[in-house]
Amino acid sequence: MRNRVMAGNWKMNKTYSEAVELATGLAAELKDGTGSVDVIVAPPAVDLKGVAEVIEQEKAPFALSAQNVYFEESGAYTGETAPSMLESVGATYCIIGHSERRGYFGETDEDINKKAKKLMEHGIIPISCCGEPLEVREAGTHVEFVTDQIKKDTEGLQITDPSKYIIAYEPIWAIGTGKTATADDAQEVCGAIRKTLAEIFGQETADGIRILYGGSAKPTNVAGFLEKDDVDGALVGGASLKADSFAAMVKAAM
Numbered sequence: 001m002r003n004r005v006m007a008g009n010w011k012m013n014k015t016y017s018e019a020v021e022l023a024t025g026l027a028a029e030l031k032d033g034t035g036s037v038d039v040i041v042a043p044p045a046v047d048l049k050g051v052a053e054v055i056e057q058e059k060a061p062f063a064l065s066a067q068n069v070y071f072e073e074s075g076a077y078t079g080e081t082a083p084s085m086l087e088s089v090g091a092t093y094c095i096i097g098h099s100e101r102r103g104y105f106g107e108t109d110e111d112i113n114k115k116a117k118k119l120m121e122h123g124i125i126p127i128s129c130c131g132e133p134l135e136v137r138e139a140g141t142h143v144e145f146v147t148d149q150i151k152k153d154t155e156g157l158q159i160t161d162p163s164k165y166i167i168a169y170e171p172i173w174a175i176g177t178g179k180t181a182t183a184d185d186a187q188e189v190c191g192a193i194r195k196t197l198a199e200i201f202g203q204e205t206a207d208g209i210r211i212l213y214g215g216s217a218k219p220t221n222v223a224g225f226l227e228k229d230d231v232d233g234a235l236v237g238g239a240s241l242k243a244d245s246f247a248a249m250v251k252a253a254m
């Protein structure tokens, strides 16, 4: 049985005080708990510590994620953040391979694979993103495209506890566009991802890995995705920027 995941990716939104305010609001919305749903928020790096303090003070039922990491331990990598630094501010998850990082910052599958390995060495749970652009979807080769990303991104990973590696399938054409994939579209690819994971890691491990859908997920459509066998939650951008809408999505998953 896989616990559902509801993860909010705040992207490059919220100043420090705004992040603290949003986290405080979310803690209030979720004060009665989240059942078996693992709730995660991913604020910008400079806001992590502030949100960690809110989580501690409010005993908030959500965990902290970074949005990116570098795959070296320390050194002359101006502007980058090491896994130990994320650990030191209480981040227990980290998004990697988001399509915005792949697209705007040139992140490759090889980088993503190295990041996953490094995070796992530090006990930080990767939320590894994949997804196809519009032209691939239109050409009908999206399943091959995404499963190829999965093979490259997971190459050589040692997954001993499948609850500690998460995948997010985010079709790029559905991110921030208001254009969602249908629940059947999501299931088609998430099912293929699980099949690929089973080929690589064995069925038992594949059955324990949570696969999220992302791309214009919101309170009014999330339940439809969650009904699908291989969709275990959502990675939410825009709709996670308000405490009430994200809390409504958590409640839909409970």
Ligand code: PGA
Binding pocket: 009, 170, 174, 175, 176, 177, 214, 215, 216, 217, 235, 236, 237, 238, 239
């Ligand atoms: P969106 O973003 O929900 O705003 O489409 C999702 C994501 O990119 O993680």
